[in-house]
Amino acid sequence: MIRVLVVDDEALIRTGFQRILDSADDIEVVAAVTGGQAVRAVRESRPDVVLLDIRMPDVDGLTVLTSLHQLPNPPVVAMLTTFGMDEYVATALRCGAAGFLVKDTDPEQLPYLVRSLSNGGAVLSSTITRTVVDGYLDNGHQEEPAARAVARLTDRERAVLVLIGEGLSNADIGQRMHLSTGTVKDHVSAILGKLEVSSRVQAALLAERAGLLRPPEPREDG
Incomplete structure (x- = not known):
């Protein structure tokens, strides 16, 4: 089983992702929490994959990402956002995010994307624009x-x-x-x-x- 933790400030998003992923035979959502609960939930539930909202009111998603990567054997983390282009995307990728997904990702694709993350694949939402790609590479990186x-x-x-x-x-x-x-x-x-x-x-x-x-x-x- 692929163990997944969903981190989002909106209960509707957490519930929706949990229902979609739990419907897959090989995926189990071990917890669905807010940003402030994320690090503790990861320590307690030891997920393989974390789907982490990039913008949350209680704690910044990038702060959570950095904290998770400081843990022993950190999980794979993919960032979630409602925006096709987000100024935090480049920073998240540099901080070790394994992927970037918009929240309106096709529900039928979500289990496949989680499996890919668990297997070490790179996951980028098809709605990532050329501007995001160019901005990431041009901002002193390449x-x-x-x-x-x-x-x-x-x-x-x-x-x-x-x-x-x-x-x-x-x-x-x-x-x-x-x-x-x-x-x-x-x-x-x-x-x-x-x-x-x-x-x-x-x-x-x-x-x-x-x-x-x-x-x-x-x-x-x-």
């Missing part, structure tokens, strides 16, 4: 153009980077490319080193900036 950084990679590493950008875990990438998980792990380490980034989600943003990722297909209404 001096040179993304295309030049990606050019350092071998063809195999670029193929792995594309799959990282799609949110796949090492095991999923291995299955897709007919490689062992250990080989994929070696490729990922090499990619992070060559791109001079510290996490898969940062590498995914760089892949987006370099034009390696296909834009999401438009959703059909009705």
Whole structure:
């Protein structure tokens, strides 16, 4: 079972996420709490994944994120927001957030995204705008153009980077490319080193900036 903790100041959001995730056979929401209760809840319930509101009135989501990453064996943390572009996104990613989701994410996609987070995948909501991507990379993080950084990679590493950008875990990438998980792990380490980034989600943003990722297909209404 994937153990999930939901942190949000709105009871309706907490309840909604809990019901959606608890409907999956392999996911259990161990607690749904406000920001002020988050660190204690993580210590007590030991979740694998935390879905953390980035803006809360009782305590700042970035403060909670920083506190969680100081814990022994910290959980994977993805930030939640109602905004497609949030000035705190870049800071959250630099503080170690493993993903960024808007709260109106398709309910059918939510369990899949949690599974990806649990398996080490990078999760970025399809509504993240080019402005967020560009702002994150341009704000002192990546001096040179993304295309030049990606050019350092071998063809195999670029193929792995594309799959990282799609949110796949090492095991999923291995299955897709007919490689062992250990080989994929070696490729990922090499990619992070060559791109001079510290996490898969940062590498995914760089892949987006370099034009390696296909834009999401438009959703059909009705």
